[in-house]
Amino acid sequence: MSSLNDFFEKVITVKWGPEKKSVDIIDQTLLPNTIKRIQIRTQEEIWEAIKKLRVRGAPAIGVSAAYGMAVIANDIPDEDYEGFYTKFKASKEYLATSRPTAVNLFWALNRMEDTVKANREKPVSEIRRLLYAEAEKIREEDVQISRNIGETGFRLMEELKEDGKELGILTHCNAGTLCSAKYGTATAPMYMALEHGWKGTDMHVYCDETRPLLQGARLTSFELYNAGITTSVQCDNMAALLMKTGKIKIIFVGCDRVAANGDAANKIGTSALAVLAHHYGVPMYICAPSSTIDMATPTGDDIPIEMRDPEEIKSMWYKEPMAPAGVDASFNPAFDVADHRLITGIITEKGLCSAPYEEAFRKFGIK
Numbered sequence: 001m002s003s004l005n006d007f008f009e010k011v012i013t014v015k016w017g018p019e020k021k022s023v024d025i026i027d028q029t030l031l032p033n034t035i036k037r038i039q040i041r042t043q044e045e046i047w048e049a050i051k052k053l054r055v056r057g058a059p060a061i062g063v064s065a066a067y068g069m070a071v072i073a074n075d076i077p078d079e080d081y082e083g084f085y086t087k088f089k090a091s092k093e094y095l096a097t098s099r100p101t102a103v104n105l106f107w108a109l110n111r112m113e114d115t116v117k118a119n120r121e122k123p124v125s126e127i128r129r130l131l132y133a134e135a136e137k138i139r140e141e142d143v144q145i146s147r148n149i150g151e152t153g154f155r156l157m158e159e160l161k162e163d164g165k166e167l168g169i170l171t172h173c174n175a176g177t178l179c180s181a182k183y184g185t186a187t188a189p190m191y192m193a194l195e196h197g198w199k200g201t202d203m204h205v206y207c208d209e210t211r212p213l214l215q216g217a218r219l220t221s222f223e224l225y226n227a228g229i230t231t232s233v234q235c236d237n238m239a240a241l242l243m244k245t246g247k248i249k250i251i252f253v254g255c256d257r258v259a260a261n262g263d264a265a266n267k268i269g270t271s272a273l274a275v276l277a278h279h280y281g282v283p284m285y286i287c288a289p290s291s292t293i294d295m296a297t298p299t300g301d302d303i304p305i306e307m308r309d310p311e312e313i314k315s316m317w318y319k320e321p322m323a324p325a326g327v328d329a330s331f332n333p334a335f336d337v338a339d340h341r342l343i344t345g346i347i348t349e350k351g352l353c354s355a356p357y358e359e360a361f362r363k364f365g366i367k
């Protein structure tokens with residue numbers, strides 16, 4: 001699978017910049033037409049990259065925040081612990097304000113801070129080294145987490161595959177390599193299918209374009225096409241007819257935060273997909289690294305939903321604003337919550353969770 005790994009290398013979301021003094025990310029706002037890598041170093045540059053979705057997707061936000069804290073810590077001049085930690089914590093709390101929904105951001109930042117606090121007796125120079133190591137550990141863990149999720153998802157695909165027919169799969173937004181360290185979450189089953197010998201034509205991935213920022217059309221179809229997987233894009237409002245006409249046999253989506261009861265926050269439109277999938281009897285799976293499951297959040301009603309600039313609806317991707325001057329876009333929530341009662345299963349790296357979800361999470365040791 002060298003060509004696929006070559007592609008993954010080309011679009012790797014987060015890696016060290018020169019001499020590890022910056023974070024090198026692919027600027028996803030320019031994809032698919034321009035593949036441009038940028039180096040970010042200061043807390044302001046890292047905050048802006050997350051806020052503007054130059055790097056995006058819960059796992060990738062976590063990894064980039066971890067890498068970001070390592071390079072920020074490297075630039076803190078203080079050699080005394082108190083001075084170093086004070087500046088470190090201020091930067092950590094600043095990065096935590098970049099986006100509110102993806103719990104991976106906070107989980108990764110806390111894990112970096114824990115690394116500092118656990119080694120307070122060591123020289124600051126050693127703490128800086130340990131922060132780089134912890135960031136790389138978070139990244140390496142994400143690769144294996146994706147593979148585990150992918151293997152479980154692939155087994156579900158195998159159960160549905162009919163000889164000689166392409167398996168119709170629907171995705172929403174981008175939960176692919178561009179939202180993670182390598183294999184993604186919702187796309188990991190497709191990538192594992194290729195590793196298990198499936199041909200790209202054994203499946204057909206229908207990518208919701210995913211208004212307003214078009215992560216599906218711009219990013220997921222870009223990934224899957226380059227992986228040689230049959231893929232097409234459709235308007236979000238076409239998913240119902242695809243399900244009604246039997247084209248979709250399974251749905252895989254990512255998530256930004258899963259509540260303890262299994263309610264899953266994901267890109268806006270996911271809750272509608274869950275209602276449609278339940279109505280048409282199409283199995284729908286949330287692909288969720290356990291770091292995205294937040295047992296401290298009881299239900300989906302408690303998940304903070306990021307409200308973005310409504311201008312993204314009116315003028316993004318249009319030569320001219322789509323609505324008459326003076327007509328404002330009403331609101332622009334970046335996420336909504338799929339009701340746990342409509343979700344067929346939640347695929348974690350520890351295994352497939354079925355309802356009742358809180359019980360299933362606890363059985364897998366998810367705290």
Ligand SMILES: CSC[C@H]1O[C@H](OP(=O)(O)O)[C@H](O)[C@@H]1O
Nearest residue numbers: 056057058173179254255266267
């Ligand atoms: C598995 S993370 C992918 C998840 O993140 C996306 O949001 P955004 O592009 O705004 O970062 C979307 O919700 C994806 O499903």
